[in-house]
Amino acid sequence: MSTVSMAFSQLPLISPLQDNLHSLEYTTMTPVQALTLPVILAGKDVIAKAKTGSGKTAAFGLGILSAIKVDNYAVQSLVICPTRELAEQVAIELRRLARLMNNVKILTLCGGTPIAHQINSLEHGAHIIVGTPGRLLDHLQKNTLDLSELRLLVLDEADRMLDMGFEDDIVSIIKQAPAQRQTLLFSATYPDGIQKISNKIQQQAEFLAVDEVN
Ligand code: ADP
Ligand code: MG
Secondary structure, three states, X not given: OOOOOOEHHHOOOOHHHHHHHHHOOOOEOOHHHHHHHHHHHOOOOEEEEOOOOOOHHHHHHHHHHHHOOOOOOOOOEEEEOXXXXXXXXXXXXXXXXXXXXOOOOEEEEOOOOOHHHHHHHHHOOOOEEEEOHXXXXXXXXXXXXXXXXXXXXXXXXXXXXXXXXXXHHHHHHHXXXXXXXXXXXXXXXXXXXXXXXXXXXXXXXXXXXXXXXX
């Protein structure tokens, strides 16, 4: 794709998202957003590679928020992150993007927080979960997290998660989700392991990379 700038207004986003992007002064999409959002909104699986700070969170975040049915208090989207700090940053950005949507519930599930508190929050329902592999597996083993209505799954910082040895955990988590779903894989780099895990968890994924010009 060329570097012609693309406005968010060209995307088929619901007005609470368009209006909010306007108030956040997000007018032009970053290259990774322009490259991936049309494909994500079309429901396809994507491997996206773009460097840190390029706006990957809003790329998958707008995809998630477009797919959520707020009337259904079930977990419909899951974002898996390598660390608690990154999961919290993703949740903050999702809440910022969702500001004008009514009653979107976003919950973080990471280690370092008492699991009982999380179980209590889960009982009140959530649409979107952002978590780290270990704690997500704990909840799945305790049957306190139900992924049976999951429709959109995101691996954020996939390269880091592979480096940290989370591949088996991630595959175990995904086994509990419906096979019929959209899966997005975001990464700053593209080591061999990315294609390998993509083959396990995605279907006909489109590889979209932002070229780095030095
Ligand atoms: P990455 O995940 O690729 O490292 P982030 O999603 O954290 O990058 O985004 C980096 C910064 O860019 C954030 O502060 C975010 O709010 C800002 N940002 C993202 N998209 C846009 C946009 N289209 N216009 C202006 N700022 C943006
Ligand atoms: Mg990021």
